[in-house]
Amino acid sequence: MASARLHRAFFARSVHRVAPELIGAILLVDGVGGRIVEVEAYHHTDPAAHSFRGPTERNAVMFGPPGHAYVYRSYGIHWCLNFVCEREGSASAVLIRALEPLEGLTKMRRRRGLADERQLCSGPGRLCQALGITGAHNGLPLDRPPFELFARAEKPEIAKGVRIGITKAAELPWRYGLKGSKFLSKPFKAD
DNA sequence: TATGAGATCAACT
DNA sequence: GTTGATCTCATAC
Numbered sequence: 001m002a003s004a005r006l007h008r009a010f011f012a013r014s015v016h017r018v019a020p021e022l023i024g025a026i027l028l029v030d031g032v033g034g035r036i037v038e039v040e041a042y043h044h045t046d047p048a049a050h051s052f053r054g055p056t057e058r059n060a061v062m063f064g065p066p067g068h069a070y071v072y073r074s075y076g077i078h079w080c081l082n083f084v085c086e087r088e089g090s091a092s093a094v095l096i097r098a099l100e101p102l103e104g105l106t107k108m109r110r111r112r113g114l115a116d117e118r119q120l121c122s123g124p125g126r127l128c129q130a131l132g133i134t135g136a137h138n139g140l141p142l143d144r145p146p147f148e149l150f151a152r153a154e155k156p157e158i159a160k161g162v163r164i165g166i167t168k169a170a171e172l173p174w175r176y177g178l179k180g181s182k183f184l185s186k187p188f189k190a191d
Numbered sequence: 192t193a194t195g196a197g198a199t200c201a202a203c204t
Numbered sequence: 205g206t207t208g209a210t211c212t213c214a215t216a217c
Contacts, residue, residue, distance in 0.1 A: 040209070048209065056202065076199030078210050095209055125210050166209050 003150040007143050008067035010151075015041040015085040015092040020160075020176045022083070022094060024152030029131040032104030033148075034121065037178040038097040038185060040163050042082070044090030048168040051091035061139045062091035069147065071128070071138040078125030081133050083142060097164070097175075098122045100183040101130070123185040159188040 003026065011018055019041040027033045042049035050059040050072070061070040062084055070082040070093050082093040099121045101108055108120045108130040121127040128134070142149055157179035163170060164186055177184050 042209070050202095050209080053203085058202065072209085073200060075208060075210050076201080080209065082209090097209085123210070129211095163209075167207090168209095 003153050005143065006149040006151050008065070008141070011066035011083060011142070012086045014088060015043055015094055016174070018083070018085050019094045019174070020158050022096075023158055023176055023178050024154075024156040026102070026148075026150040026152075027096070027099060027131075028103060028148040029133060029137075030104075030146040031148075032107050032131055033099065034102035035100040035152075035178075036096060036098075037100050037181040037183050038122075039176050040095040040097055041092070041174040041176070042095060043092045043174070044088065046169050046172060046174075048163070048166045048170070048172075049092070051093070054090070059091065062093050063087070064139070067142050069133075069137050069140050069142055071133060071135055073135065074125060079128035079133055079135065080124040081128055081131075081137075095124060096127060097124050098177075098183055098185045099127060100178075100181065107132075118182055122183050161188045 019039050022036050022039050025036050027036055044051050051062045055063045066084050066086050068084045070084050074080045081096045085092045101120045112130050120130045159177040159179040160173055161175045163175045177188050
């Protein structure tokens with residue numbers, strides 16, 4: 001099961017193609033990480049996206065080249081990790097919402113102060129804390145250390161649903177997840 | 192199980 | 205001054 005490294009070209013496409021293909025991919029930061037099980041797409045036509053109103057100091061990275069990390073502070077305390085994708089008129093990115101811990105479990109538990117594996121990375125803020133992601137990672141390329149990204153070996157079953165935790169355009173079905181995963185931040189509606 | 196408040200920073204009105 | 209792509213802890217059934 002040799003997985004290919006994801007390079008910049010992977011992200012130089014529409015978020016709506018990139019987002020579902022990220023499900024099942026492996027993300028490591030400094031050797032700590034796991035399998036991506038939940039993401040959300042943010043597009044410039046989307047009032048909930050930071051890029052909707054154009055570039056600002058905070059979201060400048062989103063308007064840069066694809067394949068970079070966009071890290072921002074949420075509610076003053078949490079960090080959230082995004083992958084910048086191709087611009088289609090304006091900036092777009094994929095929010096990494098949850099992953100299944102595979103590598104560096106000990107480090108993650110220490111950083112999170114938790115024993116429960118399922119809650120180590122089941123949410124954007126938790127994930128960043130577990131992987132040690134901070135504003136220092138903002139703008140870093142995803143194909144160079146400390147980041148490591150590997151494509152999934154096989155195409156998993158993708159669940160699709162409504163996004164979480166937002167008040168604008170919350171009805172857009174741009175949340176993607178690994179069907180049946182125990183590590184989702186919230187379960188998908190069964191269909 | 193379910194609802195509610197607090198934490199705390201930067202962009203926006 | 206208010207709001208937000210959140211999480212945790214406390215209190216109430």
